[in-house]
Amino acid sequence: MKLLIIEDERALRESIAGYFQEEGVICETSADYASATEKIALYDYDCILLDIGLPDGNGLTLLQELKAAGKEEGVIIISARNSLDDRITGLNLGADDYIVKPFHLAELKARVMALFRRRSFRGNNQLQYDCINIDLPTMEVKVDGNLVTLTKKEYDILLYFIANKGKVISKNALAEHLWKDEIDLADSFDFIYTHIKNLRKKLADNSGKDFFKSVYGIGYKFS
Amino acid sequence: MKLTQLYNRASIIITLSILLVAGIVYYIAIGYISNKQLDKDLTEEMEELSAYINHKQQLPKPIDFDEDQASFTSIGQQKIKRRFVDTPFIEPGTSKAEAGRAVVDMVSLRGVNYKVVIAESKETTENLVQLISIITAVLGVLLIVALIITNRFLLAGLWRPFYLLLGQIRAFQVAGNNTIDTVGNIRADEFKELETAIRTMANKAADDYQSLKMFTENASHEMMTPIAVITSKLDNLIQDESLNEAQFEQLQDLYTATGKITKLNQALLLLVKIDNHLISDVAEIELKTTIKQKCRQFAEIIQAKGIQLHAELQEKKFKFSPYLLEILLDNLFSNAVRHNLPGGEIQVLLTETNLVFSNTGKPEPLDSEKVFERFQKGKASEGTGLGLTIARNICNNYGLQLHYHYAAPFHQFIITF
Numbered sequence: 001m002k003l004l005i006i007e008d009e010r011a012l013r014e015s016i017a018g019y020f021q022e023e024g025v026i027c028e029t030s031a032d033y034a035s036a037t038e039k040i041a042l043y044d045y046d047c048i049l050l051d052i053g054l055p056d057g058n059g060l061t062l063l064q065e066l067k068a069a070g071k072e073e074g075v076i077i078i079s080a081r082n083s084l085d086d087r088i089t090g091l092n093l094g095a096d097d098y099i100v101k102p103f104h105l106a107e108l109k110a111r112v113m114a115l116f117r118r119r120s121f122r123g124n125n126q127l128q129y130d131c132i133n134i135d136l137p138t139m140e141v142k143v144d145g146n147l148v149t150l151t152k153k154e155y156d157i158l159l160y161f162i163a164n165k166g167k168v169i170s171k172n173a174l175a176e177h178l179w180k181d182e183i184d185l186a187d188s189f190d191f192i193y194t195h196i197k198n199l200r201k202k203l204a205d206n207s208g209k210d211f212f213k214s215v216y217g218i219g220y221k222f223s
Numbered sequence: 224m225k226l227t228q229l230y231n232r233a234s235i236i237i238t239l240s241i242l243l244v245a246g247i248v249y250y251i252a253i254g255y256i257s258n259k260q261l262d263k264d265l266t267e268e269m270e271e272l273s274a275y276i277n278h279k280q281q282l283p284k285p286i287d288f289d290e291d292q293a294s295f296t297s298i299g300q301q302k303i304k305r306r307f308v309d310t311p312f313i314e315p316g317t318s319k320a321e322a323g324r325a326v327v328d329m330v331s332l333r334g335v336n337y338k339v340v341i342a343e344s345k346e347t348t349e350n351l352v353q354l355i356s357i358i359t360a361v362l363g364v365l366l367i368v369a370l371i372i373t374n375r376f377l378l379a380g381l382w383r384p385f386y387l388l389l390g391q392i393r394a395f396q397v398a399g400n401n402t403i404d405t406v407g408n409i410r411a412d413e414f415k416e417l418e419t420a421i422r423t424m425a426n427k428a429a430d431d432y433q434s435l436k437m438f439t440e441n442a443s444h445e446m447m448t449p450i451a452v453i454t455s456k457l458d459n460l461i462q463d464e465s466l467n468e469a470q471f472e473q474l475q476d477l478y479t480a481t482g483k484i485t486k487l488n489q490a491l492l493l494l495v496k497i498d499n500h501l502i503s504d505v506a507e508i509e510l511k512t513t514i515k516q517k518c519r520q521f522a523e524i525i526q527a528k529g530i531q532l533h534a535e536l537q538e539k540k541f542k543f544s545p546y547l548l549e550i551l552l553d554n555l556f557s558n559a560v561r562h563n564l565p566g567g568e569i570q571v572l573l574t575e576t577n578l579v580f581s582n583t584g585k586p587e588p589l590d591s592e593k594v595f596e597r598f599q600k601g602k603a604s605e606g607t608g609l610g611l612t613i614a615r616n617i618c619n620n621y622g623l624q625l626h627y628h629y630a631a632p633f634h635q636f637i638i639t640f
Binding site: 009011012015016018019080082083084100101102103104105106153167168170172173176181182183184187190191215216217218219 | 445447448450451452453454455456457458459461462466468471472474475478479481482485486489492496501502504520521523524527528546553556557560561606
């Protein structure tokens, strides 16, 4: 997977690149409008992370140019503006997703993976991880060929963890993904514990493997 | 009451009062002057009578007094001083009494004193007073009619620019693109000044609003990016397997604190947006469906806390921003959950006119004003302290009312449509 990160804030750009850096993923970065335009013209990417507020231009203009040039890249807008108008404008211009700062890298990764899956498989949308097979359109989960019934939340958690496989995911990131800010953090931590316990058991019962590793109370790692 | 009406009323009262006072003064003055005149006539009469008696040494016959009436009464040696009195006057040949003036005096004839009364009719004077009264009344009526007509047409014309300006001010929205237009030919300097002042003010308001909008966006951008850096650094830091448990604990605290800053910042920006009407998407909403969906969304946490949820919902369609409605309901629901007791109860009641969220909680009423103020939160609350402020401001700015009521054992938040 080839990724272009267009973000003017150096620290954030490096964090994102660092998190995505793994085998099979090529991350390139751009700090401004000019260099981004150049890179887009020269190379093809699977996914572009696009910050709207660039020092030398508006990210939305870049998006328009991209679409006008007939480029097929998937685009996720990164914006500090959580306004409905901007969101709608971005999506109308052909962006595939819109994520508002601040976000957890796990959330961004999950969105990128979802976009990548949608674009690369088209129709036959099966997700395979180890012995776990997920049919995305029907939300059917099979472990070692056995159908496992998951609740909506458990299914969400599983997809989230598979997208971030091998990474430690903080409980805060998970809580925000599952509930946004509907419930208090302390309550959501209890729920996360329960959901993961149940999911872990369902997967282990059918595969004999324990996929989840608890990391010092801060979160979980899926591998 | 309209200004013209107020002005009409005042001017009519003043005019009528002055006319009334003038009428009274006329009446008294004319009465006084005519009495003086009559008294002078009567004195002359009296002197003529004295001269007659002195000359003829006999009392005159009544026929000798033209219009006047005279009477003589013997009073022996008694003496009388000359005085003038008002007296009824009976016209010869009729029995009708009319107002009259009389002089009472004394004449001496052959050593005998006679009391003489000469009376004269005041009819002429009375007629004069009547005439003046009528003229005054007619004048009054004419004046009032003139005043009303003047006020109606002249004042209405003069005040026209005012009403035109008022209409424009009413229609003016800082968020909109409308400006205050000139209202044409204004004669009064005051209204010219008013027009200029209003136009300046409107332009300034629109400018301020624009810069506030810019500020909101910039503040959002400027603050969210550093927070995003912190969050992303934390996300990367926890991947480090060489960290020990104590360090992870500190990272967890950092996560929680960063999360709080994020929520606080988002809540404050949302408040600014609501207060400035920056959110303007409106759609027809079936509230019952939306609330049912919210009930499902909160079912997990409600169940986990052992809270009973009762929802009694009627169908209710209304126009509102779906985005704000979502926030409003989220805030009211999480408030009802957050401040509830374990094993408590939540009631959601939707009627044609009201939406009521009732929840059990601390068995004492809250201050119904303070509960909506910024950063007024319970000690144990994990929230930002802005949830209810946001809820109230959403209601206030978009035509609903939200108030708090305690009906033991329920804390109630009531939205009136």
